[in-house]
Amino acid sequence: MGLAKYVVRRIIYMIPLVIGISIVSFFVMYAAGDPIQIATMGNPSITEAQRQFLRNYYGLNDPIPVQYLRWLDHFIHGDFGMSLYGGKPVNQIIGSLFWETSKLQLFSIILAFIIAIPAGVYSAVKQRSVTDYSVTSVSIFGISMPVFWFGIVLILIFSYHLGLLPSAGAHGAPSLWPVFGIRDPFLDELAHLILPATVLIFAGLAWHVRLLRAGMLEVLRQDYIMAARASGISERKILYKYALKNAITPLITLLGLEIGLMIGGAPVTEFVFSWPGLGRAYVTAVSKLDFPLIMGITMIITIMVLIANLITDLAYAWIDPKVRLE
Amino acid sequence: MAPLLEVKDLVKYFPTYSRGIFRKKIVGNVHAVDGISFSVNESEIVGLVGESGCGKTTTGKLILYLERPTKGEILFDGKNAIEIFENGSKEEKMELRRSMQMVFQNPYASLDPRMTVFDIISEPFKIHKHVPRNEWKERVYKLLELVGLEPYHAERYPHEFSGGQRQRICIARAIAVEPRFIIADEPVSSLDVSIRAQILKLIMDLQHRLGVSYLYISHDLSSVRQISQRVMVMYLGEIVEAAPTDELFDHSIHPYTRALISAVPIPDPKRKMNIILLPGEVPSAINPPSGCRFHPRCRYATSECKEEKPSFVEVDKDHYVSCHHYAEFA
Numbered sequence: 001m002g003l004a005k006y007v008v009r010r011i012i013y014m015i016p017l018v019i020g021i022s023i024v025s026f027f028v029m030y031a032a033g034d035p036i037q038i039a040t041m042g043n044p045s046i047t048e049a050q051r052q053f054l055r056n057y058y059g060l061n062d063p064i065p066v067q068y069l070r071w072l073d074h075f076i077h078g079d080f081g082m083s084l085y086g087g088k089p090v091n092q093i094i095g096s097l098f099w100e101t102s103k104l105q106l107f108s109i110i111l112a113f114i115i116a117i118p119a120g121v122y123s124a125v126k127q128r129s130v131t132d133y134s135v136t137s138v139s140i141f142g143i144s145m146p147v148f149w150f151g152i153v154l155i156l157i158f159s160y161h162l163g164l165l166p167s168a169g170a171h172g173a174p175s176l177w178p179v180f181g182i183r184d185p186f187l188d189e190l191a192h193l194i195l196p197a198t199v200l201i202f203a204g205l206a207w208h209v210r211l212l213r214a215g216m217l218e219v220l221r222q223d224y225i226m227a228a229r230a231s232g233i234s235e236r237k238i239l240y241k242y243a244l245k246n247a248i249t250p251l252i253t254l255l256g257l258e259i260g261l262m263i264g265g266a267p268v269t270e271f272v273f274s275w276p277g278l279g280r281a282y283v284t285a286v287s288k289l290d291f292p293l294i295m296g297i298t299m300i301i302t303i304m305v306l307i308a309n310l311i312t313d314l315a316y317a318w319i320d321p322k323v324r325l326e
Numbered sequence: 327m328a329p330l331l332e333v334k335d336l337v338k339y340f341p342t343y344s345r346g347i348f349r350k351k352i353v354g355n356v357h358a359v360d361g362i363s364f365s366v367n368e369s370e371i372v373g374l375v376g377e378s379g380c381g382k383t384t385t386g387k388l389i390l391y392l393e394r395p396t397k398g399e400i401l402f403d404g405k406n407a408i409e410i411f412e413n414g415s416k417e418e419k420m421e422l423r424r425s426m427q428m429v430f431q432n433p434y435a436s437l438d439p440r441m442t443v444f445d446i447i448s449e450p451f452k453i454h455k456h457v458p459r460n461e462w463k464e465r466v467y468k469l470l471e472l473v474g475l476e477p478y479h480a481e482r483y484p485h486e487f488s489g490g491q492r493q494r495i496c497i498a499r500a501i502a503v504e505p506r507f508i509i510a511d512e513p514v515s516s517l518d519v520s521i522r523a524q525i526l527k528l529i530m531d532l533q534h535r536l537g538v539s540y541l542y543i544s545h546d547l548s549s550v551r552q553i554s555q556r557v558m559v560m561y562l563g564e565i566v567e568a569a570p571t572d573e574l575f576d577h578s579i580h581p582y583t584r585a586l587i588s589a590v591p592i593p594d595p596k597r598k599m600n601i602i603l604l605p606g607e608v609p610s611a612i613n614p615p616s617g618c619r620f621h622p623r624c625r626y627a628t629s630e631c632k633e634e635k636p637s638f639v640e641v642d643k644d645h646y647v648s649c650h651h652y653a654e655f656a
Contacts, residue, residue: 222436226428226436230428231454245440
């Protein structure tokens with residue numbers, strides 16, 4: 001079948017891309033410095049001989065291409081090696097953080113998308129009305145607010161002053177969520193999601209709303225919308241079925257990009273809310289030059305972006321008959 | 327016999343705004359359609375001609391309530407259409423929607439690019455439920471055949487068709503509801519000359535076979551002459567002359583009509599053309615000229631024309647004209 005063939009071909013094309021990206025990141029990373037030096041910097045009692053021993057232990061003294069090939073061999077076998085800190089396998093670290101980050105990100109991205117649809121449609125229909133201006137203002141407000149500031153303001157209001165929502169972590173805050181005394185793990189996770197997700201939704205909403213508004217304005221001027229009206233289709237159906245289907249393509253692109261980039265996408269939010277996620281781990285790993293962890297997360301992001309691109313292309317072909325998958 | 331469609335004193339003003347810092351103010355009105363009256367009989371094609379921007383398309387949209395009329399009355403089959411669209415029950419509205427359809431000027435913009443031809447043509451069945459679902463396929467094929475397309479076209483998307491084919495699809499969609507009245511808004515002006523004749527023939531064919539009435543809007547006089555039984559000439563939101571087709575082309579009275587007719591190219595290189603050139607531009611519809619709207623461009627204009635609005639008088643059987651000096655031109 002055409003579609004299966006297309007998908008298989010696209011996945012095969014990804015292999016050289018993944019390898020290329022891994023080579024570039026690997027060499028750039030080695031140019032950044034010596035992880036052993038950084039790790040032992042604060043400890044004056046460590047001798048140069050001990051450092052040399054550590055470098056040998058982690059194989060850091062071999063020529064870089066040799067190290068790369070060794071890494072690649074492990075990578076192909078699904079093994080990212082051991083973290084330089086704590087000695088835990090990178091696979092295990094990523095595995096536990098991956099879910100937390102995707103949970104937060106998917107929740108925010110999808111909710112932003114769902115909110116943007118009525119908001120974008122409505123502000124296009126009532127162009128230049130008070131509602132249109134309000135929707136635009138709120139979404140521009142969200143986009144221009146620095147995440148670290150807005151996040152902290154939310155924490156101050158809802159956690160510190162009102163004591164309604166937990167301020168940190170993804171679940172099981174030390175003093176259990178005090179308001180309703182709920183111990184249900186699902187509600188507990190949801191409560192932890194609300195504040196960081198609000199920040200992310202606000203930050204992303206404007207893109208969705210503005211794109212959809214522009215698309216709708218364009219589509220609503222078309223004669224086929226007028227023809228639909230003339231044949232007696234209800235206004236609601238015209239907007240949400242006929243016009244939306246034609247106006248939503250840019251939004252699908254944006255959604256694909258966001259989902260591809262979501263893994264590394266929100267380190268600041270994760271820091272502010274002490275979210276046990278990959279974004280935060282990534283930044284920490286880079287500052288400590290934890291080579292195996294950096295490579296591991298980089299590869300996960302790469303693969304996510306490539307897969308999201310593929311899904312976006314498939315969604316395009318599904319929604320727009322003019323797009324042929326070749 | 328009562329006419330199928332009767333339009334009385336139809337008016338449409340579009341407000342123009344000045345954009346201040348806080349609020350917008352209405353500074354004027356575009357007099358798109360300014361008090362026109364006419365009627366269309368059962369299974370008759372009436373042509374509506376005029377320059378770009380004279381209000382032809384707006385008239386069409388007003389009749390279908392795609393724009394809301396500022397004033398006036400529209401009687402369709404004796405029923406008050408505006409009243410029904412504004413306050414009528416859902417059934418009444420749907421019935422009216424079923425009776426009137428529109429074919430748009432640009433076939434590239436009037437078909438939803440995300441729908442197959444089958445979906446486009448069967449859409450009216452879905453809305454009006456006048457065809458049982460198991461007959462949809464048959465009906466769509468029949469409609470395609472009626473407009474000169476093939477059944478296998480049904481599974482295709484609009485972008486796979488040429489302009490002429492698209493216009494046929496638009497016509498098929500319009501007649502899918504079995505309307506009694508179709509507004510054809512410049513249906514051939516964006517098509518190649520070779521395709522035009524086919525589409526015009528199709529329109530006339532449907533008039534004979536299905537008894538559909540048309541309001542044929544165009545700026546192309548030769549196509550109007552070919553297909554309509556009566557012609558109305560519009561200038562700056564008003565109808566200046568209306569007459570049966572042959573009468574209008576052979577004995578036009580209004581200087582504007584005469585200028586228009588003189589500008590129609592004649593496919594004979596030896597014949598000398600006497601084009602009546604109109605001085606100046608079409609005035610702004612925001613501040614239309616006083617008196618007769620045509621007076622700034624009319625070489626016969628007198629002081630009476632500047633001050634007084636001419637009335638629409640019947641000068642011959644079914645021949646109406648709005649000019650102070652009609653007696654001199656007749």
